[in-house]
Amino acid sequence: MSSKESCRTELRIAIRQLTDRCLYSASKWAAEQLVGIEQDPAKFTPSNTRFQRGSSSIRRKYRTHEITATPTTGVSYIATPVMEEDELVDADFYLLAKSYFDCREYKRAAHVLRDQIGRKSVFLRSYALYMAGEKRKEEEMIELDGPLGKSDAMNQELVSIERELSTLRKNGTVDPFCLYLYGLVLKQKGNENLARTVLVESVNSYPWNWNAWTELQSLCTTVDILNSLNLSSHWMKDFFLASTYQELRMHNESLTKYEYLLGTFGFSNYIQAQIAKAQYSLREFDQVEAIFEELLRTDPYRVEDMDMYSNVLYAKECFSALSYLAHRVFMTDKYRPESCCIIGNYYSLKGQHEKSVVYFRRALKLNKNYLSAWTLMGHEFVEMKNTPAAVDAYRRAVDIDPCDYRAWYGLGQAYEMMGMPFYALHYFKKSVFLQPNDSRLWIAMAQCYETDQLRMLDEAIKCYRRASNCNDREAIALHQLAKLHSELGRPEEAAFYYRKDLERMESEEREGPNMVEALLYLAKYYKSQKRFEEAEVYCTRLLDYTGPVSLKYLTTISI
């Protein structure tokens, strides 16, 4: 990895250039990373590092392994020469246009730059036009909410921008920013292949534009596409890869990438949030909670990604923390889809499902394609026993993203609730196909096979076996496996699984009826096998539990 100092200088220049071109979100991102670079403690007084992280005790507790500074594996980064700014002849007009742009008067900005030919001016003019078109599109979408739900609002400027930029690209007088815009336009027009090529060109010649990377990422829907990209190596590429791996549900790969990046950008909030996201997908809720607590401490007005934090709090049933979070985001910015989602989650946790549906609806009004809101709303409808509405909500989620295993799972659950287990199986199959490592999905499917209506026990056993292989946290699978085997008259398998279940309960120091059942079965089993010593051991252990059964057994065995 190139040295921290060089990263820092690169980013500083990039931020200025991005801001100059009104690419604000990209410059925001870059600035976040700039601050995220670990300061050299020797140079700075403690006051400078006050807001930096690492001091929290919670965080330290969950930091499983210290970052073992990954040795640079011979990857030599191509030092992309920082772009030279062209001489601005018409600097005054540019300044005017930029101020118009900043005031969101896009058409005016474009008009000011109408005859300019400098690269910067060309970009800003096209970008302003694009933004004007987008703004108009948003407005139209609300104005033209057609009776059949049709909304074919289009950005009207796309055609002209595309024409201009494609000629520029042919002439070879295009700069990376225009390429980015060109890619954006192409993607919206549905020409994905060309868009991908153009975006790759853009990021290869100017890697610091995070917007371009995110656009490129949204075009990488499979690993094959990702591997076919011809990207020159730069540290920005690592950010890109990490985030793309995450989208492709390769969470562990993504995590390693992020851990690696932490070596340089040790204090980046962005990276922390992304790690939380990956951990969330791996269902490591405690770690996620710790990370978010930390994030909120350093960045208390953050709304981004906070819906995930609320999901974690919901799963852990932290009422007060969730209400605190909801209040905070509400005060910060109540008309963000994330805020609505958090409030919806809070009401859901309180059991006020009607209210929570109202807030999820609001979130969806703000962003029609907000995936998790659809899914969560489906969950609410399930709670309210309104299964058709739930099915509808889940289905919309699935149509937005056919890889959303939660929505498929929800669909299955809804149908199972309606007493259609066989029909539900189709959806469970879909969901386990997408997320084969989630034991809950396998258990749900197994339970579906196990229902009174189906009684396809062999299939259920197969599912439980899969579940037990992928880290079944609630330890349902082993117990069920043992039970099913004994039901099917296979005492050896049953004993095997009871023993495993017992071992597991011992190691986790859990007790309960399952323990008694296991001990009882094992005692009986060994007795029938005429292995009285083992049987006696289990019987004596049974004595620890109250109940007449154990005594009776002990007596029968000793005879």
Add this chain to the structure above:
Amino acid sequence: MTGILKQPGAFAITPHKVSLCILLKIYAPPAQISVPFPFSSVSQHNRLGLFLLALTKSCDDILEPKLDELINQLRLVSQNWEASWLIDQLISRLSSLSSPDDLFNFFTDIRGILGGPDTGAIEDDQVILDANSNLGLFLRRCVLAFNLLPFEGVCHLLTNLGIYCKEEFSSCPPYEETSLDGSSSNLETYSEYENMDLENFVYEKVSEEIEARKEASERVPFHLHTPNALLSLVDDINVAADSASKQTDKVRVASPYEDPPSNMIQDIDSSGAVFLRSNWQVQGYLQEQADTIEKNGSAISLNGFEIILRQLQKLAPELHRVHFLSYLNGLSHDDYSAALENLHCYFDYSAGNEGFDFIPPAGGNSFGRYEIALLCLGMMHFHFGHPKLALEVLTEAVRVSQQHSNDTCLAYTLAAISNLLFENGISSTAGILGSSYSPFTSMGISLSVQQQLFVLLRGSLKRAENLKLKRLLASNHLAMAKFDLTHVQRPLLSFGPKSSLKLSTCPVNVCKELRLSSHLISDFSSESSAMTIDGAFSTTWLRNLQKPRGSLILCQENGSGNSSNVSQFCAQPTSIPGSVLQVLGSSYILRATAWELYGSTPMARINALVHTTCFADASSSSDAALAYVKLIQHLAVFKGYKEAFSALKIAEDKFLSVSKSQILLLKLQLLHEHALHRGHLKLAQKLCDELGVLASPVTGVDMELKTEASLRHARTLLAAKQFREAASVAHSLFCMCYKYNLQVENASVLLLLAEIHKKSGNAVLGLPYALASLSFCISFNLDLLKASATLTLAELWLSLGSSHATRALNLVHGAFPIILGHGGLELRSRAYIVEAKCYLCDTNFNVFEDSNLVIDSLRQASQELQLLEFHELAAEAFYLMAMIYDKLGQLEEREEAASSFQEHILALNNPQDPNDPLVSIY
């Protein structure tokens, strides 16, 4: 269909409606005399009025006609200079609307052409729109809608008007978007054509298109996965001189995705040009397409239709029915995963509340009607040949519909289950009829399956009767008839019935059920048309409106026009719904089948003929094909192969598009018979293997086909004199039939076994088989097969020695009435030969006195056998003749017979005849 209806207030003002208002203003200018300026006569004026009326009727659009389309229609409606005047006016007035204020003024003006509430006070010859007339109402709605618009709305209208006018001037192609999706499927098409002569391809395409225009029913590609050689086998039999046409035939065969999307879109466009785009009309269109798919699945090209559906979905995302159509499309093209996905998608969105003509249960429950989803899913699995899955799903459907007390669905589900059980060999049905836990044990026979099936059929019949579901009732009666046809009243307990009188099928029952089924149909003429879809009706209405003016759009009428006629016919409220006609038609098919089994060929033929003449339009293509198959089989048996093959060629042209084609099956059967008779055993074996491959590999599915294939296999082996192998094949076939309760088939298997033993010279072993077959035939009322078995029995007796000749002769004579009345060429000639042999063996028979008796029947036999090209038997007949002539001392006749004998023997032993068209193919 509640989900799709527009909100009552959602009458949006669009550029198209603005042009309508302009036209209305021209039609009824304020303060004018009776015939306003451009019109020369009242009728001219009225014509425009009618046109406008039609336009306003179809104004609930999701897709409105573009300006150029409207202009084209205007040209059609009125005379030359008037039209151009109208169009000029329209365009100039449209383009004069350039600011919001113009629009405001326009709509204030337009109010002037409406008559006030005091219409009586107006002078007689003044043209004014009654405010309560259709046109007036439309105008008022437009004005109201405009007044309700917020300023943004007015701005939008203005922009849209600009686009609307601009499009006319640049007149860009209307279906631009489709090329996006089309590209991939085009690629597919072209890759298939790669190795083909391009010129030929182009010609083919053009001719195809012309054809498509000519006859709407024939425009279609088809899916046949057969080797070319096989398909052209028959072409080559009556050697065709026009090799060019054959060439194109082959081209067609090779391209399953022939119908290019463009063709399809033209297709929809041509009907779309009649501006049928209201909500209801789209529904009607979908309904019509669904009917077409149901009737003749592969009539619609997979990709082409998919593109249209996708387009529809883009225009109307809430119209979930599109998914259902997609499902049907996938189903008819055997695209399992697409069908499955779309089915689930459809029911997830619609919750089964959309589009089914079931009677909704009282007090609509809010839980959706997912049992229908299960029913559909079950039928889908059934269609794809997954009987186990289908049974599981249908069981669940039964449970859920009981839970939701949806009796209608339950009745349908039960019918579906009984159909499933009938078609497939499934043993355990315990899950359906009570006890909940039924692990699916191996597919094996249990006698109770039949009983359960019977109970199920009865149950669903009763249920349908109670619920007054007439169509279901009719088809249940048909199913019952089918059941009665092949199952004895009490199950066979042991090998062969013991007291044959009690255990028999009841032809009377079959007849009764059939009659009941068709009686029900007559009720439909009186019943109001709950089944017709409003959209379809208004479609027809608009078509009829256009007809007298002889518009170019309706060129469909010139062609055979079957399909369009039917749809119009169906749309009329008094007519019998198409699906009912279909049930009625299949009852005739079933009658034909029944008579075929019972052994009355004339009756079978008549019923098949009735079907082909009366129900060709209404019935599904597979039913129609089946009727043709029956007729052609009849031809083959009674007129020989030449005629049959030429008829087959006609049928093939007619049913090109039937995918799992019965026609193909028939062809294989005929060719196999033909090859067997001519002694081409290798070819016969090959054909027999082809036949076997057609069946699905799943156990219990396609039982009929499998039985037939192995039966033919055994016969081929028998013809090759491999008796041991033939016997073992027949034995295993018998076991299979026994396992799956195919008792009727067993009768013929037993007969075949008897035949094998007879040929191998083991008459004593053959006798019990023949007798068993005979008793089977008696208990199943299979008269013709019984006659054939009697014949075999006679032969067996005869081969035991001349002392049994009288007994054999008696047997043959006993069978003669039915053989001569109903038997085909082969059976008859066999009977003649056996009779002659009996006489000749008989010691009391004097050749010199009664020679004519024998010679006549032998001559008859030899003639018929020559028609069949059945060399082996023909040789035998000639041999016998020669012997008799020799005895009689008629040398000339003897030589003649002998040379014929030699000819046949040579042909039999040397099948590689270079003149033989069959050989040249393989």
